[in-house]
Structures are given as C-alpha cells and as structure tokens.
Amino acid sequence: MERTETLAELGALLGARLVTSGSDLDLHGRNETHFPFMPPDAVAYPETTDEVAAIARICHAHDCPMIAWGTGTSLEGHSIAPRGGVTVDFSRMNRVVEVNAEDMDVTVQPGVTREQLNTELRATGLFFPVDPGANASLGGMASTRASGTTAVRYGTMRDNVLGLTVVLADGQIIHTGTRARKTSAGYDLTALFVGAEGTLGLITELTLRLHGQPEAVSASICAFDDFQAAVDTVIATIQMGIPMARIEFVDEATARAFNTYSNADMPEKPHLLVEFHGSDSAVAEQAERFGEIVADMGGSDFKWATRQEDRNALWKMRHNAYYAALSLRPGATAVVTDICVPISRLAQAVAETRADIAASGIPGPILGHVGDGNFHAVLLIEPGNDAEKEKAIALSHRMAERALKMGGTITGEHGIGMGKLSLMEREHGPAWQVMGNLKRALDPKGLMNPGKMVPPA
Amino acid sequence: MERTETLAELGALLGARLVTSGSDLDLHGRNETHFPFMPPDAVAYPETTDEVAAIARICHAHDCPMIAWGTGTSLEGHSIAPRGGVTVDFSRMNRVVEVNAEDMDVTVQPGVTREQLNTELRATGLFFPVDPGANASLGGMASTRASGTTAVRYGTMRDNVLGLTVVLADGQIIHTGTRARKTSAGYDLTALFVGAEGTLGLITELTLRLHGQPEAVSASICAFDDFQAAVDTVIATIQMGIPMARIEFVDEATARAFNTYSNADMPEKPHLLVEFHGSDSAVAEQAERFGEIVADMGGSDFKWATRQEDRNALWKMRHNAYYAALSLRPGATAVVTDICVPISRLAQAVAETRADIAASGIPGPILGHVGDGNFHAVLLIEPGNDAEKEKAIALSHRMAERALKMGGTITGEHGIGMGKLSLMEREHGPAWQVMGNLKRALDPKGLMNPGKMVPPA
Numbered sequence: 001m002e003r004t005e006t007l008a009e010l011g012a013l014l015g016a017r018l019v020t021s022g023s024d025l026d027l028h029g030r031n032e033t034h035f036p037f038m039p040p041d042a043v044a045y046p047e048t049t050d051e052v053a054a055i056a057r058i059c060h061a062h063d064c065p066m067i068a069w070g071t072g073t074s075l076e077g078h079s080i081a082p083r084g085g086v087t088v089d090f091s092r093m094n095r096v097v098e099v100n101a102e103d104m105d106v107t108v109q110p111g112v113t114r115e116q117l118n119t120e121l122r123a124t125g126l127f128f129p130v131d132p133g134a135n136a137s138l139g140g141m142a143s144t145r146a147s148g149t150t151a152v153r154y155g156t157m158r159d160n161v162l163g164l165t166v167v168l169a170d171g172q173i174i175h176t177g178t179r180a181r182k183t184s185a186g187y188d189l190t191a192l193f194v195g196a197e198g199t200l201g202l203i204t205e206l207t208l209r210l211h212g213q214p215e216a217v218s219a220s221i222c223a224f225d226d227f228q229a230a231v232d233t234v235i236a237t238i239q240m241g242i243p244m245a246r247i248e249f250v251d252e253a254t255a256r257a258f259n260t261y262s263n264a265d266m267p268e269k270p271h272l273l274v275e276f277h278g279s280d281s282a283v284a285e286q287a288e289r290f291g292e293i294v295a296d297m298g299g300s301d302f303k304w305a306t307r308q309e310d311r312n313a314l315w316k317m318r319h320n321a322y323y324a325a326l327s328l329r330p331g332a333t334a335v336v337t338d339i340c341v342p343i344s345r346l347a348q349a350v351a352e353t354r355a356d357i358a359a360s361g362i363p364g365p366i367l368g369h370v371g372d373g374n375f376h377a378v379l380l381i382e383p384g385n386d387a388e389k390e391k392a393i394a395l396s397h398r399m400a401e402r403a404l405k406m407g408g409t410i411t412g413e414h415g416i417g418m419g420k421l422s423l424m425e426r427e428h429g430p431a432w433q434v435m436g437n438l439k440r441a442l443d444p445k446g447l448m449n450p451g452k453m454v455p456p457a
Numbered sequence: 458m459e460r461t462e463t464l465a466e467l468g469a470l471l472g473a474r475l476v477t478s479g480s481d482l483d484l485h486g487r488n489e490t491h492f493p494f495m496p497p498d499a500v501a502y503p504e505t506t507d508e509v510a511a512i513a514r515i516c517h518a519h520d521c522p523m524i525a526w527g528t529g530t531s532l533e534g535h536s537i538a539p540r541g542g543v544t545v546d547f548s549r550m551n552r553v554v555e556v557n558a559e560d561m562d563v564t565v566q567p568g569v570t571r572e573q574l575n576t577e578l579r580a581t582g583l584f585f586p587v588d589p590g591a592n593a594s595l596g597g598m599a600s601t602r603a604s605g606t607t608a609v610r611y612g613t614m615r616d617n618v619l620g621l622t623v624v625l626a627d628g629q630i631i632h633t634g635t636r637a638r639k640t641s642a643g644y645d646l647t648a649l650f651v652g653a654e655g656t657l658g659l660i661t662e663l664t665l666r667l668h669g670q671p672e673a674v675s676a677s678i679c680a681f682d683d684f685q686a687a688v689d690t691v692i693a694t695i696q697m698g699i700p701m702a703r704i705e706f707v708d709e710a711t712a713r714a715f716n717t718y719s720n721a722d723m724p725e726k727p728h729l730l731v732e733f734h735g736s737d738s739a740v741a742e743q744a745e746r747f748g749e750i751v752a753d754m755g756g757s758d759f760k761w762a763t764r765q766e767d768r769n770a771l772w773k774m775r776h777n778a779y780y781a782a783l784s785l786r787p788g789a790t791a792v793v794t795d796i797c798v799p800i801s802r803l804a805q806a807v808a809e810t811r812a813d814i815a816a817s818g819i820p821g822p823i824l825g826h827v828g829d830g831n832f833h834a835v836l837l838i839e840p841g842n843d844a845e846k847e848k849a850i851a852l853s854h855r856m857a858e859r860a861l862k863m864g865g866t867i868t869g870e871h872g873i874g875m876g877k878l879s880l881m882e883r884e885h886g887p888a889w890q891v892m893g894n895l896k897r898a899l900d901p902k903g904l905m906n907p908g909k910m911v912p913p914a
Binding site: 100105125144173176182238279342344374404427429 | 557559560561562582601602603604608612613615616625629630631632633635636637638639640641642643644645646648649651652653657669671672692695696698735736738739742795797798799800801829830831860861864865866867868869870871872873877881884885886887888889891892894895896897898899910
C-alpha cells in the first residue's frame with residue numbers, strides 16, 4: 001500500500017507533527033451533525049506555508065488526498081475523509097500576522113478563530129464582523145463562504161476577504177488579491193478560492209477587511225404573534241432604508257430552547273432580535289423608527305439591551321442556538337437546513353417549511369438571518385434511526401427545491417460538503433460541469449478534498 | 458480563407474444584423490484612448506441569448522475569435538480585435554427584463570446602459586449606484602469589474618452582480634448565481650465572469666443588486682492648499698466612521714480643466730467632492746462632522762450643493778473629467794493610469810506620481826476615488842508622437858510598480874485590456890499562469906477575446 005510510503009515521507013518532514021494515532025484520526029473523522037465517521041490516514045499539523053507546500057508536494061507525488069481542517073465545526077461534513085488521505089489541521093497556524101489599522105485590514109493565518117481575532121483587535125478600534133454560530137477558524141469560514149448575523153450590514157466572507165495565500169495541489173504557492181480595496185486586475189481568484197471548501201487548494205494566509213467598532217450600539221428583542229408580521233417588519237425596515245447591523249428571527253420552538261438552554265425569559269412566540277450600529281444620534285433615530293414599525297405590525301414585549309453585557313448575553317444566546325436546539329431533544333443529532341430566498345418569498349418559504357416539518361413529526365425549530373432571506377430548520381433526529389434520518393434529509397431536499405423555485409439557493413452560508421452534493425446539479429444545471437472543469441484545471445489528479453463539491457470524475 | 462465560410466453562416470443566421478461594411482468595422486476597431494486601430498472581420502448584432510449561443514457555435518466550429526462590445530468606452534483597448542474575428546455588439550440587447558422592487562434586484566440585458574437603467578428605475582424608489590465616467594453598458598461594466606464614485610459606499614460591480622447568464626465559447630448557455638442575497642453553493646462563477654473582460658464567455662443577462670434612493674442627499678466641494686491635507690481629511694472621515702456615499706479628489710490641473718470644460722468656478726487648488734446619503738438628520742449630522750474635519754485640516758471654499766440640480770451639475774462635471782482633461786491639450790489622446798493602493802499609502806503614491814509627471818514634461822492631471830485609494834493620471838499625448846507615447850506608457854508602468862510595492866494593484870477599475878497585459882505577471886506572479894489554466898478549461902481553443910488577459914498560449 002503506497003500510503004505507507006507517503007506517511008513515511010510526511011513523517012520525515014513533520015516529525016511528531018504527523019499523527020497517525022487512533023484518537024486523532026477519530027477526531028478528524030467526525031463531524032458536528034449526522035454524517036458518518038470517515039477518518040483520514042494521518043493528520044498533519046503544519047506551522048508555515050512552506051510546510052504546507054512540502055506536504056502537498058509529497059501528497060501530489062503519491063496521489064494522496066489532502067483535506068483541510070480548521071475547527072471541525074462545519075455542518076455539512078466538509079472535512080471528513082471519505083477517501084482517507086491526510087487531514088491538514090491548521091490549529092498550529094493561528095497567528096495574527098499583521099494589523100494595518102489605518103487601512104482597516106489584517107493578515108492572519110487560517111487557524112485563527114473569529115473570537116481570537118476580535119480579542120486581538122480590541123484595542124485598535126476595529127473588528128471583524130462575520131460571525132457564524134461556532135467560534136470557527138477564519139480559513140474554514142473563507143472556505144465555506146460563511147456569514148452569520150451581521151451579513152445584512154457587513155457582508156459575508158465573500159465581501160471581507162481581500163486576498164489569500166494558497167497552496168495548490170502540486171505544492172505551488174500563489175497569492176491572490178492585494179491590500180487595495182478594489183482591483184480590476186484579472187480573474188477574481190480570491191473569490192474562486194473563497195467557498196471552494198478546500199477542493200482547489202489549501203488556504204495558508206488570509207488578508208481580511210476590518211470595520212470600525214461602532215460609536216454606539218443598540219440591540220433589542222421583540223415578539224410577534226405570527227411569522228408574517230415579523231417578516232413584514234423586516235421588509236418595511238429595509239425599504240425605509242434603516243440600516244440594520246443585525247436582524248435575526250427565531251420561532252416559538254427556538255424561544256423555548258433559549259429559555260431552557262440559555263436561561264432566557266421569552267414568551268413562546270416568534271421573535272426578532274435586532275441591532276443598530278452608528279453614531280449616538282443615528283442609532284437612537286434608527287431604534288426609534290424601528291420601534292414604530294414594530295408597533296404598526298403588532299409586535300410586543302419590546303426589550304432594549306442598552307448595556308454591553310446584556311447585548312453580549314443576547315448574541316451569545318443566538319450564537320449557541322444550534323446547541324440550544326439540540327437540547328430540545330436530548331441525545332439527538334441534527335440535519336441542519338440552510339436555504340436562502342429573495343426576501344419577498346421568505347414568509348411563504350417559512351410557512352411551507354413549517355407545515356412540512358409539522359407533517360413529518362420531526363422536531364424542527366426554525367431560525368434565521370431574515371435580513372438576508374436565509375433561514376435554518378434544525379431537524380432533530382435520533383442517532384442510528386435511519387428511517388428518521390432519511391425522512392429529515394428528504395424534508396431538507398424539499399426545502400432546497402422550494403428555495404430554487406423561488407429564485408433562491410440550496411445553501412445560504414453552510415456550504416455543500418457531503419450534504420448538498422446531490423443538489424448541486426439542480427441548482428446549477430450545466431454550470432456544475434463548468435465547476436468540474438475548473439477543478440480539473442487546478443487539481444487534475446483530484447486530490448484536494450475529494451468526493452466533494454464537483455461532479456464525480 | 459475559412460473566415461468567408463464563417464461569415465456566410467453567421468449571415469444566414471443574422472441577416473442584416475451581421476455587418477461587414479467598412480464604417481461599422483472602423484467603429485469597432487477603435488478605442489477611447491491610444492491603442493492602434495484593430496478591426497474585426499464582422500460585427501454581429503444579436504437580439505437574444507439563443508442567438509448569441511448560435512453565433513458562438515458557428516465561431517467555435519470555425520475557430521473564429523469572438524469579442525464582446527458594449528458601448529466601446531473602456532480605456533484599455535478591451536474590445537478591439539487584434540486577431541480579427543466577430544465583434545458581438547450588444548446594443549440591440551438593451552432591455553430591462555424584470556424589476557423586483559421588493560427584493561431590490563433587477564435583471565437586464567447586457568446592452569442596457571447605467572443611465573438608461575436608472576431612468577427606468579426612477580419611479581421605483583431604487584437605483585443602481587455603480588457609475589464609471591462613461592455611460593457604459595452594464596455588460597461591459599461587469600466585464601471590467603467597473604466602479605466609479607460610489608464604490609466607497611455601495612461597492613463595485615463585484616459587489617453588485619448577483620447572477621449572470623453566460624454563453625461559453627462552444628455555445629453552451631449557463632446561469633450563475635441566484636436572486637438570493639448570498640449563497641455558499643459551490644464555486645463563485647459569477648465572480649469569475651465579472652472582470653473576465655469577455656475572455657471566458659459572453660454575458661447575455663445580468664441580475665443586479667439595487668439600493669434604495671436615499672431619503673436625503675447632501676453634496677459639497679471644498680478646496681485644500683495641498684494634497685496631503687485632502688487625504689488626511691479622507692482618512693480621518695473614514696476612521697470616525699462617517700459613512701460617505703462619495704469622496705472624490707481632483708488636483709489643480711483638473712480644477713482648471715473643469716473651469717474651462719464645465720464652466721466651473723473653482724480655485725486652482727486640490728479639491729474634495731463629497732456626498733452623504735441617509736435620513737435627513739443623519740445626513741445633516743454627517744455633513745456637520747465632515748465640515749469640522751475639513752476646518753481642522755485647513756480646507757476652504759466650502760460649498761454645499763443643496764439643490765438636486767446643483768448636485769447633478771457637480772457629478773456630471775466629475776463624470777466628464779476624462780473629456781475635460783483631454784481639453785487641456787486640444788487634439789490630444791491619452792494614456793489613462795489607474796492604480797489603487799492602501800489608503801495609508803495614497804498621499805505618498807500621489808506625491809511620487811506628481812513628481813514623476815512633472816519631470817516627464819507630459820501634462821497629467823490627477824483625480825481619483827480617494828475613499829478607495831484609487832486614482833488616475835490622465836497623461837495627455839500628441840497622437841502619432843511615438844516618443845511621447847512611450848514616455849507616457851513608461852510613466853504609467855512606473856506608477857503600477859509603485860502601487861505593487863505599496864501592497865496595491867495595477868488597476869483599480871479600468872481593467873487589463875491591451876494596456877496592462879505586460880504587467881499581469883508582475884502583479885500576480887505564478888497566479889497569472891493559474892488564470893491561464895482556468896481560461897483553457899473554459900475556452901480551450903482560445904477564441905474569446907484572444908490576445909488579452911492571460912499568458913500567451
């Protein structure tokens with residue numbers, strides 16, 4: 001078996017930083033949701049771009065798969081190893097390389113997590129806004145084109161990555177983008193690697209756009225009698241041009257989960273969680289106008305989180321929503337859905353999904369980034385119950401079909417991984433084959449995160 | 458010569474909408490700046506995506522180059538035909554297909570111009586913000602990843618194209634993106650075609666993101682004694698988090714050009730032109746705070762354009778800056794430079810460029826989108842004076858080298874075309890070959906706008 005030789009060469013390169021022990025393989029074969037255990041043959045812990053390039057040269061010479069690993073918090077089984085190979089774990093490449101405060105950019109290694117970055121930035125007056133629920137690595141966030149609660153104001157990873165260093169399948173190192181705010185110099189390779197889920201190359205450095213910490217922040221939570229009123233509130237707010245930094249929806253079941261998991265005290269009703277950023281007077285004005293819209297739409301139980309610690313608690317509760325949802329069915333695992341539709345279709349998409357979930361008998365709290373038209377149902381299933389799992393996946397696929405019919409997408413922010421591969425052709429038609437052609441152009445041997453993203457060769 | 462047969466087949470398809478007459482070839486062989494006359498063999502005027510696909514199938518079968526043409530206003534010779542072939546002129550595909558006001562998006566054919574679109578949108582309360590100087594076509598703007606005066610607030614074409622219909626080299630039709638605000642579904646093909654300058658496919662439909670017409674707008678112009686003070690004003694404004702919709706710089710020579718060409722009445726000094734968008738009170742607050750910064754930095758001659766017609770005149774003057782600059786040297790043509798640097802390096806980049814221009818003896822007014830770190834020198838040269846042209850191009854290349862050393866890019870918004878091809882390797886290193894690999898994956902025969910963008914095959 002040639003892999004022995006590959007591992008021997010990698011071991012000579014990395015010493016104790018190449019691990020083939022059971023517990024490490026176990027960890028890197030697991031995932032946050034319902035996908036089966038698929039371990040790699042080894043886990044490599046590089047410390048530099050040059051080491052990653054050397055790993056790739058060895059793997060390339062031996063036709064050995066390479067799978068990138070950040071924090072393992074992706075929800076579609078992106079980083080498990082269906083064909084074995086070497087998982088490249090970036091946890092030792094976790095350094096903030098350079099902060100350019102005047103230019104509001106930062107260069108980081110891929111293993112830096114979003115919370116670590118914001119902690120290191122605190123004194124600069126700047127912050128990095130993209131915030132998926134988990135404390136994910138920035139390399140992983142770029143690779144899944146992640147977003148979170150602030151995309152409505154600050155955009156997603158697509159909008160906040162200025163440039164990358166990437167190691168290609170054959171070990172070649174390239175740089176994409178610059179520190180300039182915009183460029184028209186050639187194909188947008190940065191955008192090609194962002195969202196590629198490690199199937200085109202290994203990201204070893206990222207230059208990110210930063211934003212000024214707002215002078216004033218105001219957050220609030222309010223309840224509605226039905227979902228339509230909540231969505232109408234969001235649409236009216238957008239159309240009046242009130243700039244929201246965050247606008248999140250949670251349904252009755254999620255409110256119940258927050259009450260138990262995060263000791264919240266919310267009526268079991270649909271809620272909006274909202275935040276405004278700006279100058280003192282701008283935030284006060286935005287909050288006031290938003291309050292008027294909520295009143296018009298029949299919203300109630302309005303609570304403003306004026307103190308920093310109250311806001312932190314509010315958003316921590318929101319970021320833990322996945323784990324809170326899991327607690328609604330102790331011991332459950334989840335099929336997490338992630339469709340995104342034009343906002344005019346959002347109320348209908350949620351209503352049809354709720355009816356579908358109710359008919360299925362599977363618990364499925366719903367929550368989402370309503371300002372983007374993106375929402376999730378967390379379908380709670382019993383581990384090992386294949387019938388239930390299939391039912392949940394079928395439900396998830398019906399949601400995807402619904403999104404496509406409405407002009408939307410099968411995934412707003414979680415990505416494809418193992419879970420959405422069968423839906424790619426439905427969304428992209430012949431453009432999926434074009435993706436396959438691009439993949440072959442950059443990785444002709446098919447070694448980068450194989451079995452994901454593109455049509456089977 | 459096989460092209461006779463190609464043209465016969467195209468003629469059978471298009472009838473009178475395939476033109477081979479001298480005047481039409483003349484027009485499509487010319488460009489706005491200094492590049493030589495390079496006409497195609499024919500000009501095709503398709504009316505539908507299917508017709509474009511049929512044109513591509515014929516050209517593909519006969520190995521005939523295809524060059525996309527919008528309004529011909531690009532500045533780097535993007536649409537001239539160094540290898541002949543068929544220019545696909547999109548002027549008959551100029552229909553706004555669908556406005557989705559609630560979702561704030563619009564689908565257009567590529568020949569729609571930015572002014573036409575905004576005229577058609579006027580009653581909706583929405584607008585499309587990207588505004589290069591020329592009244593360019595939206596297909597052309599996407600293809601060059603254009604921006605303009607509003608990118609500091611609303612982004613560039615990269616940020617405002619949600620999806621595309623593209624005809625590939627072999628005539629295959631694909632769709633990229635969706636109407637959802639964000640997606641993580643696979644490689645970002647939309648971003649790949651935006652900025653590809655027609656070298657990967659022909660864009661036949663675009664879905665664009667729209668923005669709400671601001672409730673209040675306030676614009677002003679103010680003078681500074683030196684450029685450094687103007688840039689310091691911009692940096693302070695950004696760092697205070699004052700959201701500018703536009704912030705433009707013009708130098709003394711450009712002010713002089715405005716005075717003659719647009720009947721302005723400006724002191725011959727560096728100026729900033731600025732605009733704020735928002736609610737009445739937000740705009741009033743922003744304007745006041747900006748005024749304080751200008752006063753601190755020693756700015757003067759502050760004039761607010763409170764009336765709509767005054768603002769229109771102000772921005773019309775700015776959009777005509779290229780033609781105003783040309784008028785400084787009657788009969789001149791121009792080498793237009795377009796570097797973009799991190800804003801902390803902008804003052805130095807402009808100072809070094811001014812010294813370089815002064816030493817060259819070539820008139821070269823400077824103006825730019827300072828909020829983005831992007832500026833242009835319009836190097837005015839005598840047509841037919843090759844020595845002067847070479848001197849201007851050398852100067853332009855020195856600017857590009859300067860930008861790269863400062864972490865910037867050789868082109869902020871004009872693109873590569875014929876003019877920047879020789880600088881691509883300098884900016885991208887081995888990533889330029891990666892672009893070549895991507896090009897071959899999508900257009901193996903090298904028929905789409907050949908002689909541009911990628912390394913020679």
